[in-house]
Amino acid sequence: MILSLDFFKRPTLEICPELLGKFLIRKIGKKEISGFVTEAEAYVGMDDKACHAARGKTKRNAVMFEPGGIWYVYLCYGMYWMLNIVTEEKDFPAAILIRGIKTVEKHFNGPGKLTTSFQINKGLNGKSATPQSGLWFEDRGVSLSSKDIKQGKRIGINYAGSWQHKPWRFFISN
């Protein structure tokens, strides 16, 4: 079952743990790659100093202000694409960074590595998370017990002051 766009128009911290165990499907031409989400981080609102939208709307983060269900893709450190799914309603800037994916062959840990293997780039920025765009989420009935879901501090945002300590990174244990 393909996740509807409405799935993402809800509180980000509610969606983030639910995304674990959901499948990410990437279609490239005739090929299809899929794997389930093992790790994700929430970036919520203008008050969150770690969130790109914290300093107002800019060219880069404009899609975060759009309604939930679209991709926010951008280049970091000049070499790695970050894949985020925008959440919540229009004019509320929030998104979830996908940090880890487990496919049948391989476990990609690290946002840069998974975007490289899924061939994700700027072309998807602002596109909806539907099969038409070639990248979307599916619920394939994998249910995780709450003991498998762990929380921790977000990574790589030491500039964000006290916000770096928020336990908004969700991941699957083992």
Added chain:
DNA sequence: TATTTGATTCTT
């Protein structure tokens, strides 16, 4: 117009 800086990862 110039400089700084990352939601990273791999090499030394």
Added chain:
DNA sequence: AGAATCAAATAT
């Protein structure tokens, strides 16, 4: 500990 490498944000 440092490099790779660049667009956008910030400083000048």
